[in-house]
Amino acid sequence: MFHFYCAAKVMKVCICFRLALFHFLFLTVTVLTCNGAGKDRWTKYIKKIEAAKKSYVPCKGNCTCHADVIDYDLKIWREKGKITKDDVDSALEKSVHYQIIDHKLYREEKCMFPSRCSGVEHFILNIIDELPNMEFGINVHDWPQSNRHARHLPVFSFSKVKDVHCDIMYPAWTFWQGGPAVYPLYPTGLGRWDQMREELAKKSKEFPWSLKQNTAFFRGSRTSSQRDPLVLLSRKKPELVDAQYTKNQAWKSEKDTLGAEPAEVVHLIDHCKYKYLFNFRGVAASFRLKHLFLCNSLVFHVGHEWLEFFYPALKPWVHYIPVNTDLKDVEELLEFARENDDLMKQIATRGKRFIEQRLRMEDVECYWKKLLLNYSNLLDYTVSRNMSYQEIQRKQHKSKTEL
Template identity: 25%
Template structure:
């Protein structure tokens, strides 16, 4: 047996899947693998001591165009204030002779020095499509997801011709309060027809499907997307409707919210709040945070108004304020004019965060978890796609629906700072490991893959459907068929 060959193969696998451990530094993440095309690629660097200085690291990501010019690449480093940082980079053209270097200049060690012959494609090029299974494997995404299994387990099979009849009946009963789009994906092309008065949110689903179709071969399928916040499919009348929010009294198939979906596909783009940016924009460490619970937002539920009342009676424990009155304008005089919003990143100047429902689940929950504060989460009938993977008192502190025990629990956590810190770190770790942009795209791919297998009706583009097209491919998208890479230590 060629033991040297086996050892080299093993080392390559360890480096590829888990990053590189060298001296006191670990480097890992999906961005080290150029096969995985993302809006912004990213990887992580962890220095296994309490104190590190990013300035001690030399991070270089570069490449050449086909004609030998330097590739246009935007690199951004986010300090997570825990001896680790995120390196993310965005390609603006096809790159060759691509190199990722992570070097500790103080210790004179190269922790990663990866060379890829190329071509390496930017996200806006529809060049390097692969099967869903290959993409998920390369991105190291999980494929056995509790929420997907539960949602799809409601259906033995789906005949979409029958589903359309049910959906039309529901829409005819509620023509002004329901807005939905019917999508067909056929031969990796996307078509839709929308119903309702408010269909602007179709852009979120359009952009997602277009983004995925540039990366993988989507299965032929047909489905409805609910464009509103409230779930539509009842437990008594189940229909294959995809929704951004679920509830204990509905049977919709749950997707990641439009908010975290958009931030995932616009990463390092026009959206500034995303799961990676939050981690790199927290100023205060745990010991220096303000020892109060914080909340700020719209008046989209009476629970939020009640929270403000509690805050007024306990200002030394809770800082809660309404920024804008829309749902309860008649109470504006009682609560005063809306408070000027602050940057979401400044929320984490406070040691404790409060997550309270709005009209449905509060879609800020992922961002609160990934920050460096302890989250108090209100009991709710509504949920997002990841809620059932969280454990109360492990990842967050649960509070009653009526908030009656909020003050008591804030006091308990103040007195039990070590426990509070452990719970906050557990929640943060879950969000880091499961709610990064590639996890969100991976969730959709697993959902679509498994959903498509339930369809028994013929998938055809239906009458009056409009094709959803990507913009004209940029001039720099001169696709080639192969991608070769090697790794140098």
């Protein structure tokens, strides 16, 4: 009886010991996972950042940062050897006709978007004394006009998909004026880039990284269903992301805002309150991208296809976090950002610094000058002035951002 009692007691002790050992091992694994091994989850992203930083070669300035874009866009015409009058005439069917004759700028009377034309003309007039005689077509619509898989046209457009279009990219009118109009805050457009830079710089100082809300943020209209997954994630996890649709001119019902009441438009400077800001394409490239960087927030740039002239100089994982267009990785990327705060702050700082130093008004003007000089060298005919065109004169400009 005594032996049986002892054996039972020993067995009970053994079972308790095993349970205690199992519990200890479980806790150990849990701690290791959270504090050490769990970081392996982010290794793939950390390696992407390290590799991108290692391979990144900053441009030297002096109007060289975006020169590769001009070289690429004009490569087709250099390979052809010239741009003929027939080429230009075909391009003019899809654009607004401009001529530069004896350092004066002329334009056909018709321009569907006068403020967009004015936004373009401002920069050309600033450099008109340095330009030879030439003519060209400026597309002031959102959509590019020259398909890479059809007849190539030397038409100037502000945005394109590199593999699909062969338009020649130029700095959009929005650097000076011409929209997009966003009611009620921006009825005439976002305003001059130089003045908006100052406003955003001031606001970013009010909200340094340590004071920003640890939340992703997006406000915009539903110009593309590509934005839907982020809005739906916001409804599911509002502590992670605040993304809502606003009205635009085409809004008719809640169906246009994904079954919810449209949110109020948020001023760009108030985006600076948030650590993570999302940029999506609109009809073409989105005009908001350059503004977001100046908040000194981390930019999540969705999709890489649609370009403006300065996009190629911005590098993923160096200046911003790239996000696939299907947004399948977006929740994981946001979790990665929140758990690697110092790394994210560094990327945000690099992005802000690049836009501050390499996308100034003088950089935009310099790009226009290089573009038009290189383009004019490819024209194989002497341009004759169209006497029905009126000369475009310099205008007096308001001293404050038009809102």
